[in-house]
Amino acid sequence: MNRRQHKKLSRRLFAAIPGGDTAVVKAVLRAGVDPDRADGVGTTPLYEASVNGKAEIVRLLLTAGASPNAESSGIGAEGTPLCAAACWGHTETVRELLAHGADVNLHEDHGTGWSPLKWANHGPHPETADLLIAAGATPGGTP
Template identity: 75%
Template sequence: MNQRKRKKLSRHLFGAILTSDAARVKAVLRAGIDPNEPSSEGTTPLYLASVNGEADIARLLLKAGASPDTESNGFGSEGTPLCAAACWGYTETVRELLAYGADPNRREDHGTGRSPLDWANEGPHPETAELLTAAGATTHRSAQAAQG
């Protein structure tokens, strides 16, 4: 696919995510866009769907091969999809990400930032925190105690 077509499809994909248009997301994915292709600003499609609580769209992206642990680097859109969903208490989106193999202990900022459970607890989003804990998430203190 040439660069011009890829850019056009990318714009359509991000527009569809922002307008919660799952049918359009499906169509753009069928047209061949890479579901891991970040925007020109560095935001990944899965991060955008996750931070907006779009569980159905996240599922479409994951089914199309989006990596559940890829960190987004867009300005104001930095972090992992799981942290983004946990931060806002989007439990259904968290469930989808975990079902597709997202690491419940993966910290943002290339391993130096907050974990999904940190975000869920800070929310506070107890239902999301329970789901993460059931998936094996631990707090930073728990992880340090286990190592020490």
């Protein structure tokens, strides 16, 4: 696939995420779009799906090879997918990320920021916090 096609498919992927259009996501993934490729400002598809609580799209991206711990660097969209989902209390999305190997104690900002548990507690989102604790999150996490 040439660069122009890849860019077009990537734009379609990002456009499909907020509305939860799984058919488009499946189609662009089948067409060969890189599930880890960030948009022009550095936001990753997995972060975008996680912050919007799109658990099914998160599953599709992870199954296609997206890294569960890759940090997004988009303006206003920086951090890890698990921190993004925990921040907004998207419990089903948190479940998907954990099931696919997201590090429950990984702090964002390359290890210097908040952990998923701190984001969930700050919400406050007690159900999400309980899920993270059950998965092994610790109050201090791994800085």
